Amino acid sequence: MAGGVIGEGRLSVSRIWSDTNNYRAAFVFGFAALGCWMPLFNLWLEDRGVKGIYIGYIASIPWIVMLIVQPLWGMLADKLGKKRCFDISLIMAALLSLLLPLTTRGKLSLAGGTFLFAVFQTPVLPLLDSLTLDYTTDKDRSITYTHLRFWGAPGFAIGALLTGFLIPAWGVDTAFYLSAVFLMITFLFARLFGTNHSLVPAADLSFRGLGEILKNRLLLVFLGMIMIVSVAQASSSFFLTIYLKEIGASSKTTGIAIGVQGFSELPFYFVAAWLLRKTTAASILIISIFGTALRLYLYSVTNDPQHVIGIETLNGITWTLLWIAAVEFVNEQVPAAWRATGQSLLWAMYYGAGAVLGNILTSALYEKMAMKKVFGINSLIILIVGLLSLFTLLKKSKIKKL
Structure with a gap:
């Protein structure tokens, strides 16, 4: 016993x-x-x-x-x-x-x-x-x-x-x-x-076959759109704490808001997998883009830090769904042999060019106006990108039956 x-x-x-x-x-x-x-x-x-x-x-x-x-x-x-x-x-x-x-x-x-x-x-x-x-x-x-x-x-x-x-x-x-x-x-x-055999190259950036991929006009349009989305999202990704301080939030409230932002992602890992079985990556991207426009607009019209905690629940739609759908969309648009290159371009446009330009442009605007106004401008930009995506991404994609 x-x-x-x-x-x-x-x-x-x-x-x-x-x-x-x-x-x-x-x-x-x-x-x-x-x-x-x-x-x-x-x-x-x-x-x-x-x-x-x-x-x-x-x-x-x-x-x-x-x-x-x-x-x-x-x-x-x-x-x-x-x-x-x-x-x-x-x-x-x-x-x-x-x-x-x-x-x-x-x-x-x-x-x-x-x-x-x-x-x-x-x-x-x-x-x-x-x-x-x-x-x-x-x-x-x-x-x-x-x-x-x-x-x-x-x-x-x-x-x-x-x-x-x-x-x-x-x-x-x-x-x-x-x-x-x-x-x-x-x-x-x-x-x-434990000890694992090296099955996956450690270098994530691979631009082999770049010329072949750049012939795909739809992919180029998408990469341009995702970069603009990243530029606008930089205001919420990197300047949210400054905005919260601006509207009088305590550091405790700020920590809660960012914590809610992280936890809100969890269910959408499962939601994304379900949606990808039911509809196209392009459709999910469009939902996420319009969701981002709504999120940035809500920042621009509230002065209550407690309301921001509620707004952060949208992060699962505006980031988790966006990123998973973006990865899937790129995989659909490039041949299997060039998928590493396609993903490298996605990382370069979203986390590279988008994050860098977003930080610089947002800080330049913040020098001249309150963060609330910066969010309002970015919301309008994302709304325009969302409308354009209806005539580009969605038009080229076939919606699966629910």
């Missing part, structure tokens, strides 16, 4: 500390680290005395670094091993996260500190993605990458919520200190990863 209990106990422990659960934990804490600092980065810059368009310039650095440095990290990972590079990026990102708040208030020193931090922070999640794809591609495993990536959403929300609760006592620098803690917890779980 005792032997049976001991045996069951060992089985239970082995399940808890299984490779699959270690990957789940890595996604939770890896995204929690991101959730601590990313939503608050522009507010932190403003707190450091950076104003107007200079916020956009410095805030764009991580996204520029991602595009330039990520391929280099990929080549390094192919040579030294993804796991080793993942460990290095986690340790250095945690160390630099602790040092970044010590940066002096000058614009050049803040830009330099942000650059160094971004060099090691930006490859953390792409390398985790690549390690996870290696793990889930194993023919003996039944779990999918999507099942593990799902855990990033509550992780991001936990990081944002906890940071929001701690800021009143410890200040906005808490975002980076807490991020360092979560990065080191991610490192500890990564130490428990």
Whole structure:
């Protein structure tokens, strides 16, 4: 009897500390680290005395670094091993996260500190993605990458919520200190990863076959539209905390709003899978684009921080559905042999050009007007993109029967 209990106990422990659960934990804490600092980065810059368009310039650095440095990290990972590079990026990102708040208030020193931090922070999640794809591609495993990536959403929300609760006592620098803690917890779980064969290239950016893909006019129109959507979404992705401060929100309310934003994504991972079986990726994209226009408009007409918490429930429609449908749409538009290139273009337009231009343009507008007005302008821009998408994306797609 005792032997049976001991045996069951060992089985239970082995399940808890299984490779699959270690990957789940890595996604939770890896995204929690991101959730601590990313939503608050522009507010932190403003707190450091950076104003107007200079916020956009410095805030764009991580996204520029991602595009330039990520391929280099990929080549390094192919040579030294993804796991080793993942460990290095986690340790250095945690160390630099602790040092970044010590940066002096000058614009050049803040830009330099942000650059160094971004060099090691930006490859953390792409390398985790690549390690996870290696793990889930194993023919003996039944779990999918999507099942593990799902855990990033509550992780991001936990990081944002906890940071929001701690800021009143410890200040906005808490975002980076807490991020360092979560990065080191991610490192500890990564130490428990089993050995996987490298099945997926670590370098995510591959522009082979670019000329062939660029002949697809519908794809080019879509990439242009997704870049404009990203530019407008930058106002909510990177300036939401500044807007909340502008309308009188406490740091606790800000943390709750960002937490709700993260948790609202969870059901839409399942909704997206269901919708893709029932209708086309183009139809889902159009719903998400109009949803984004509505979300930005609602920001522009409210002065109540509590209302913003409700608005954040739209994040599942305006981001989760948008991104999953965008990935699927690109896969439909390019030949199987060029899908890596197609996805690279999507990342470049949304997370690269869109995020960089969005940060700069939003900060330029914020220099001249309140964030509420910036949201109103962006809402109108997205509404126009949505109307255009009806005559481009939807016209070319066949709607499946419900």
